[in-house]
Amino acid sequence: MELKNKKWSHDEFYAMRKDVLTHWATGAEVDFDEAVRYHATIPAKKHFAKRLTKAKKAGETLTQPRAGVALIDEHINLLNYLAEEGEADLLPSTIDSYTRQNQYKEAQNGIEESLRAGRSLLNGFPAVNHGVAGVRRVVEAVKGPVQVRHGTPDARLLTEITLAGGFTAYEGGGISYNIPYAKSVSLEKTIFDWQYCDRLVGIYAEHGVEINREPFGPLTGTLVPPSVSHSVAIIEAILAAEQGVKNITLGYGQCGNLIQDVAAIKALEQLAEEYLAKHGYNDCLLTTVFHQWMGGFPQDEAKAFAVISWGAAAAALAKATKVIVKTPHEAFGIPTKEANAQGLKTTKQLISMLRDQPFPITQEVEAEINIIKAETRCILDKVFELGGGDFAAGTVRAFEAGILDVPFSPSKYNLNKILPARDNNGAVRLFNTGNLPFTQEIVDFHREKMAERAKFEGRSASFQMVIDDIYAISHGRLVGRPK
């Protein structure tokens, strides 16, 4: 197999499909034509892509939680509670970690233990084990549009089952569900497997079924500079579009400095439009998703509400199409449904209070947009070049060379050479730009920013600064200053 960013033929796809559907017993339940007919019966208000498109036009920011439990009825109750009490606009089904690792036996075990224990022992909804019929019970009983959210390097069977089950949106990607989630799965393999998922969405599209696709924007969630996550997001958008995906949501995880966060969403939108058009994908509808702070949270719930609110504010001011919501239990564990609803309500209140006041595109925002764009272009163009004009092949080589490099990734396919830290205003910069293909001007920019902070703090930029920044928000600050 030679990895190329090229639309799979139906033959290629169906050949692989035979095998995929045997990975677990429930694969046999998938009947594509019947599934297409089933999708035709889903009402518009439960349709994810349609709801997003409407929100984009109206300038709304929609709220979406993370949530998933082991058993179907509990899962339905949970989602409906979040829709009603939490006023969530969009719903998720967060998949458990065994399923994410294709450990369906362990997932089955988790279902059974949960039945016995009377509480969920899984950290998510094991959709593959529940099968098409189980998934449909959820889709039918739940009051809003639902998306699959996971973190699965090889998600082929999960995609088959959940889409046949009637989900209208699907998170993930060959890079974004590998680099933060896996240790020793090659990018060649995950990009290839995700071409399968994207192709399946594309084939649904060919049959008139619109499914929203969303690369996982925040990656490791820990001090990821916008240009790094934007590069990954845009590459995944291109890979998806090539396979026929038409409705794409690109994501970004809050860094915490308002100017940088607003600029990041604007830059992401503009760059994605530009690159998709430039590479010949002109019929995708793009929306954006802003993730509330994805790193370590404060344990105190009142303090967690502050972090949640600041994320809500930034999402609203940046006019992201949707916001993924954290909860006051974040530092401890999977939230109760009540805690989850609280995070949603806090977010909803802030978003609706701010919807009438867009953040002005000030000089500072403009400057930040420009730097993010310049950095991202350096990376993307180099990836394309390394791939000899192919983003799929280029991505694999770029990670090898550290041209793409995600901080704190557990993957051995990631070089782990760059080191991010906050500048004196809390924006995420690089105190080591590693092998990122930046111009000297950009490298100097980062160096100056770090020097400014180092001088202010009376210490030199070092790994201790990075550690301080990692703990900062959970300890009540944005910038990890020395004591």
Added chain:
Amino acid sequence: MELKNKKWSHDEFYAMRKDVLTHWATGAEVDFDEAVRYHATIPAKKHFAKRLTKAKKAGETLTQPRAGVALIDEHINLLNYLAEEGEADLLPSTIDSYTRQNQYKEAQNGIEESLRAGRSLLNGFPAVNHGVAGVRRVVEAVKGPVQVRHGTPDARLLTEITLAGGFTAYEGGGISYNIPYAKSVSLEKTIFDWQYCDRLVGIYAEHGVEINREPFGPLTGTLVPPSVSHSVAIIEAILAAEQGVKNITLGYGQCGNLIQDVAAIKALEQLAEEYLAKHGYNDCLLTTVFHQWMGGFPQDEAKAFAVISWGAAAAALAKATKVIVKTPHEAFGIPTKEANAQGLKTTKQLISMLRDQPFPITQEVEAEINIIKAETRCILDKVFELGGGDFAAGTVRAFEAGILDVPFSPSKYNLNKILPARDNNGAVRLFNTGNLPFTQEIVDFHREKMAERAKFEGRSASFQMVIDDIYAISHGRLVGRPK
């Protein structure tokens, strides 16, 4: 008596004092010289004015709750809990409503009923009834600087007792503790009575005791346009300075539109410096206080956290010296100490996360600063003119004429002619400028802003719009749009 903005002579002051100290039995406990000696023993870290000055220099925003209960020990426990668990930088002693109306007998009754009931039946701390000795028990047992916060039209005895008791900061003013709090007390009387309070602070200053004074910025807390509250704040600063007050904190209640709120704090600082200097008061130290949203709150606690957070964010971005904190119980009743600490912690987290990112003075902020300044100058200069060069006399006449006019005031000395409403971005404007002495340009500005919103909503500006705006935040929006 002819009301004039003129420093009282010692004779005038001491003549009135004799009477004041007889208003309730505890007045006899006041011994000024002994009190001056007592103040000398108060350590710097418990000294309000010193803490504020330090914060101003360091660019910090300090947190302060409202809190007060009927009984001394409970009050001490409450304040220490808020300092420790709530991490409050500054502490209050909120006075109960009977004391505020000089109904010391009812307050005594409330103390006794509270003793019997085992819980506070008063909505604050009845300092006059507890007397100098009682107040000192609080000052000594409490871990931080404490301020008296109340809403008392005639606060002369309260001031005597609490200052002799060792409080180092004192809220209120002849306008700001009349117009929002009284119905039929004349401004002549309250300004006069507050000259007494300010003079007392001035005499303490003459004896080397620095007491911080703070006019009550938010007034009725309900859609008060910045220029209206700024005018009152600056007049009260001038009245206080004339009586010898040297350390003044000027306040503003959050309106909810970030640009307007940031601009309001900047404009307040700049205008106050300008007017104090212009009128010959050159040795006052000015700081600012930002009040989190003072109008109706959402009942849901998660939503209340959002409102609290947005207030914290605005305070931090505006770089106010301190912020007065609301609680998740706001819509229901006096908060438990736990709820109060939660509001403080949320606020603290946001403020410390934002302290490294000042809001840029963008064109939009600049424009808003200019309009607030222009409006406030119109009002202040007219007040001065009406008073024949005297701000005290001018204020009385200005309220009669509606030159000064506070929305939703219960006072019959307020004209109640202006009608505020939000513009399309949520900034508070006037859809009826009443008799405010604005230039035609300013009147047109407000008219255009309201027309813009009216057009957007497809209805004309009317009292219904005002009502919708009053309910908006508690119902989850900033602008009260029609359903």
Added chain:
Amino acid sequence: MGLEKAKIILGVIGADCHAVGNKILDHALSAAGFEVINLGVLVPQEEFISAAIETDAKAILVGSLYGHGEIDCRGLRDRCLESGLNDILLYVGGNLVVGKTDFDAVKEKFSAMGYDRIYAPGTLPDEVIADLKADLAKKGVRHG
């Protein structure tokens, strides 16, 4: 028109100065066809009574927001009876007690004090108006 408007006394009791809800209720009740005698804020019990006698009002609507409602509202029913206001409706609303409290307990307490209807914090005028119309209709009072 034709029919006389039912007269309603409105006011905020005790040392309480919260004026906003009072102004909105005044506006809404008037728009709904009642003749509102609004005593404003800081109203002592006697003033409610004398205004009701003077105007032959059908109902007294007492607001209390600031937390002292429990102390301030006690005895108003007795005063009504003492003053010969035997049939008058007594409503009370606002933030009646100190602190966030279970509303059922509050309701019971004020019900025992003789109030006909007790409203929770944040009640909207429409609810009050509907109740008032129904209660007055039961008493045979109509209004234009």
Added chain:
Amino acid sequence: MGLEKAKIILGVIGADCHAVGNKILDHALSAAGFEVINLGVLVPQEEFISAAIETDAKAILVGSLYGHGEIDCRGLRDRCLESGLNDILLYVGGNLVVGKTDFDAVKEKFSAMGYDRIYAPGTLPDEVIADLKADLAKKGVRHG
């Protein structure tokens, strides 16, 4: 120097990919003078055991953040014993169970599974280092 460094196995168990805490612990433990054999994330029980045998480690530090700790950590002590690791220290930390839970109950549960020390969410490295030094000293292990 002079003294040999005590060897410590570090890893995140099961299907768990949370890498940040693991990297920071590695850094802090190494700086504190331990020889850290960091297995990274997604580590099966067997790998902890074989690494400990191979390196003659004095302690295994198991991390579990993602909520499946209860299932994943069971039986590790037995495997140690089966493999002749009779005297090895077993620490476990992270967000060990699904959901915000009373930590005492969690502690009891993992203590019953044979872990010597159990750490609450958000534990800082300094605490772990101090405990490790103390526990190793008790066993007569010193390190440079």
